[in-house]
Amino acid sequence: MGKKILLVDDSASVRTVAGIALRGAGYDVVEAGDGKEGLGKLNGDKIHLIISDVNMPVMDGITFVTELKKNPNYKFTPVIMLTTEAGDDMKAKGKAAGAKAWIVKPFQPAVMLDAVSKLVMA
Amino acid sequence: MSPAMSAADDDAVVRQLTLLEALPIWAKNVETARDQTETAIVELTARFSGIVQRLSAALGESVGNHDAAADARQSERDLQLVMDALRTIQKSRDELAREIRGLAAYTDELRQMATEVESIAFQTNMLALNAAIEAAHAGEQGKGFAVVAHEVRSLSSAARETGKRITRKVGTISEALHKIGETNEEVTQRDQRDMEQSEGHIRAVLSRFTESTTQLAETAQRSREQSRAIKDEIAESLVQLQFADRVSQIQAQVVGSLDRVAQWGAGSALEADPESIERAREELATLMGHYATDEQHRNHHGLEAQSNAAPQAATFF
Numbered sequence: 001m002g003k004k005i006l007l008v009d010d011s012a013s014v015r016t017v018a019g020i021a022l023r024g025a026g027y028d029v030v031e032a033g034d035g036k037e038g039l040g041k042l043n044g045d046k047i048h049l050i051i052s053d054v055n056m057p058v059m060d061g062i063t064f065v066t067e068l069k070k071n072p073n074y075k076f077t078p079v080i081m082l083t084t085e086a087g088d089d090m091k092a093k094g095k096a097a098g099a100k101a102w103i104v105k106p107f108q109p110a111v112m113l114d115a116v117s118k119l120v121m122a
Numbered sequence: 123m124s125p126a127m128s129a130a131d132d133d134a135v136v137r138q139l140t141l142l143e144a145l146p147i148w149a150k151n152v153e154t155a156r157d158q159t160e161t162a163i164v165e166l167t168a169r170f171s172g173i174v175q176r177l178s179a180a181l182g183e184s185v186g187n188h189d190a191a192a193d194a195r196q197s198e199r200d201l202q203l204v205m206d207a208l209r210t211i212q213k214s215r216d217e218l219a220r221e222i223r224g225l226a227a228y229t230d231e232l233r234q235m236a237t238e239v240e241s242i243a244f245q246t247n248m249l250a251l252n253a254a255i256e257a258a259h260a261g262e263q264g265k266g267f268a269v270v271a272h273e274v275r276s277l278s279s280a281a282r283e284t285g286k287r288i289t290r291k292v293g294t295i296s297e298a299l300h301k302i303g304e305t306n307e308e309v310t311q312r313d314q315r316d317m318e319q320s321e322g323h324i325r326a327v328l329s330r331f332t333e334s335t336t337q338l339a340e341t342a343q344r345s346r347e348q349s350r351a352i353k354d355e356i357a358e359s360l361v362q363l364q365f366a367d368r369v370s371q372i373q374a375q376v377v378g379s380l381d382r383v384a385q386w387g388a389g390s391a392l393e394a395d396p397e398s399i400e401r402a403r404e405e406l407a408t409l410m411g412h413y414a415t416d417e418q419h420r421n422h423h424g425l426e427a428q429s430n431a432a433p434q435a436a437t438f439f
Contacts, residue, residue: 011160011366011367011370011371012160012161012164013160013163013164013167013363013364013366013367014364014367016164016167016168016171017167017171017360017363017364020167020168020171020175021171024175024178054414055371055412055414080436083414084367084368084371084414084415085414085415086416086434087416091437094439095439099439100438100439101436101437101438101439102436102437102439103434103436103437104433104434105364105367105368106361106362106364106365106367106368106433107361107364107433107434108361108433109357109360109361111433111434111435111436112436114436115436115438118438
């Protein structure tokens with residue numbers, strides 16, 4: 001079984017592109033459509049890395065990461081933000097919430113896989 | 123209020139009401155377009171990704187392909203080994219032929235010796251004959267000697283006969299050896315000819331095989347290069363297809379804004395009072411707060427929207 005990655009994005013097409021790339025690289029991918037659904041998919045399971053969008057309905061990515069980091073099980077789980085947002089103030093919010101990397105959409109799957117392999121938990 | 127003013131007001135109210143009716147419909151239409159685009163893009167993305175994966179798998183497989191050219195080279199080396207072994211056998215046969223020729227030379231010597239034996243026997247016979255004549259001249263006293271002379275003649279005749287038999291046998295052996303030599307020579311020449319012909323045939327086959335495998339390898343290489351180019355093109359298209367996400371976010375934000383304006387406008391007739399102006403400012407600020415892409419900010423400020431479609435590197439914190 002590959003390492004588990006939680007992929008949170010409201011765009012089905014982005015989940016498809018990222019999901020296919022990650023599964024192709026041997027990762028086990030769990031998908032969620034927004035931050036709230038993302039939190040619901042944790043179940044206390046071992047998650048090796050999380051990829052999250054920022055602008056999502058119900059619960060946005062920054063709130064999701066902030067909530068995630070309150071849970072001791074996921075305090076040190078690396079998070080990559082994958083978003084159309086490219087502004088420095090938004091990046092600063094992501095960093096403050098606890099994200100480890102920021103990738104702007106549209107993204108090259110290879111760039112995402114490279115960042116994942118650098119950050120994924122042992 | 124004058125009748126003219128009232129008519130103008132009515133007209134403004136009708137236009138406002140029409141706009142308010144139209145807003146939710148526009149919002150719904152944009153939402154429908156957004157849904158349909160998203161569904162189509164997900165389908166396209168999945169199909170393109172499938173093609174990229176199949177091409178990647180195919181490219182991986184052909185790298186590990188059996189090397190027919192290497193097989194041809196190995197066959198060439200094997201053929202050389204067989205030819206060397208056959209040449210060694212041929213050399214042994216040449217050696218044998220030389221040995222046989224050597225034996226034939228001995229038979230000549232043997233024939234010579236047999237002839238000498240015959241000659242000695244003939245001379246001995248002549249001597250015995252002379253001795254018999256001399257014994258006869260001696261009369262009664264030579265009688266015993268005549269018996270000895272007779273026996274010597276018998277022996278010399280037997281020796282002559284033996285010499286002749288030896289000559290015949292040596293002739294037979296010599297003839298057989300010559301025949302063996304000749305047959306060996308013929309077989310050797312025929313083998314040499316067959317071997318050269320076979321080698322020629324095998325080399326021709328190998329050469330054709332090598333040529334075919336080289337062409338095949340070249341074709342396979344070209345096919346691999348084209349597959350790789352197609353795979354790269356499709357992978358690049360997958361990046362471009364992510365425009366759907368940007369479009370979807372812009373549309374979602376437009377829909378939200380349209381809904382809010384419709385709700386706000388439904389309350390009362392639009393008037394340029396300070397409260398309405400303040401609400402309009404708030405709405406514009408909310409509008410800007412929901413922007414997710416750089417092009418939305420540029421549009422808002424009346425700048426030319428540039429598509430920020432070039433993929434960037436990841437930023438690590």
